[in-house]
Amino acid sequence: MSTKESRELYLLERFLPQLFGAKSYSLLQPAPPLPDVLIQVDGRKIGIEMTALILNEQxxxxxxxxxxxxxxxxxxxxxxxxxxxxxxxxxxxxxxxxxxxxxxxxxxxxxxxxxxxxxxxxxxxxxxxxxxxxxxxxxxxxxxxxxxxxxxxxxxxxxxxxTFWVPDAPFEKIQEIINRKNKNVSGYLAGCDEVWLLMLETGSPSSSFHRFEKLQELAFASAFTRTLIGRVSKGELLTLPTKSLT
Structure with missing residues (x-):
């Protein structure tokens, strides 16, 4: 398993109790074009695609x-x-x-x-x-x-x-990430009943943002059943409001 895959799985495991509570589930890491993780729960397969929240070229x-x-x-x-x-x-x-x-x-x-x-x-x-x-x-x-x-x-x-501080989580950058992932949803759904997008705010210099509550006032264009931000530094999950692409 690559360092990236290991890190993503570790971070996902910390959020699974918040996502599924006490429900019994199994976890599988499939190959592309399926999402990063498949969760079998309540007779359904839920795909979870993970990505870093923001990438700063500098x-x-x-x-x-x-x-x-x-x-x-x-x-x-x-x-x-x-x-x-x-x-x-x-x-x-x-x-x-x-x-x-x-x-x-x-x-x-x-x-x-x-x-x-x-x-x-x-x-x-x-x-x-x-x-x-x-x-x-x-x-x-x-x-x-x-x-x-x-x-x-x-x-x-x-x-x-x-140590790095950005005053606002930027709507435009987050929408850019969702847009990029939206293109792959049909491939993700080839192996699951629904697919969620989990963007991880890892706390690294390219992804430490504040005032996430402002994002609750906006609607993101997303093809995913659920679109979430995992605030690793806070141990919090934020569900973004979304609107249909059609």
Whole structure:
């Protein structure tokens, strides 16, 4: 499974209780042209297509470096520990990413996470869940590290976050993403009864937005049965009002 697929599945698992409550369901990751995930529930197949909320072209190089560091850090950590974690690394935004020894930074991150796990995992109160912040981590490119564990989650997710604030979630950009995905709905429906679109606000510099409540005042043109935003940083699901394309 690719890093992207692993991250998406981990994030989806955190929202499944909100989507389906206590209902029994099964999950499958099919191949294209079907959506990213198929959920079998109540005798129906629901497809869920996932995508990042916003892509900022100016942030691509920085995020590529951050992802490379975390992919390597996750690989180092998982050679020693078989534990699915959500690790979020808070990177400084205004730093020079050129000529950075990414492998040495990755090794430092993996060591810090490993030390954290060893300190808490054997404590009885942390067998099912723990959420720890490492704020004493000193590096020119890293502000801190958050480590989250829940025994019901099966997929690891190591992701970057950079301090970045945008005052409004932009309607036009969100509609652009929906428009792009609308083109694929007929292919998605080839293998399911209905399909939902889940846009993930991951908290990365290209996707940290505020005042989402304003989106409730607007209607998006969507071919999906449900069109949702998953606010990972808040653990919230937002259902967008939609209007028919016909």
């Amino acid at each position: 942030a691509r190089e920085r995020e590529a470096n951050q992802d490379a560091i975390l992919i390597e850090a996750q690989r180092i950590f998982e050679k020693k520990h078989q534990l699915p974690l959500q690790v979020t690394v808070d990177f400084f935004e205004a730093v020079n990413w050129r000529n950075l020894d990414r492998k040495s930074v990755a090794a430092l991150v993996a060591e810090a996470v490993g030390t954290c796990v060893l300190e808490v995992k054997e404590m009885p109160q942390y067998q099912i869940h723990f959420d720890v912040t490492i704020d004493s981590f000193i590096h020119s490119h890293i502000r801190g590290i958050s480590v989250f564990y829940l025994d019901t989650l099966t997929q690891p997710c190591w992701s970057p976050i950079t």
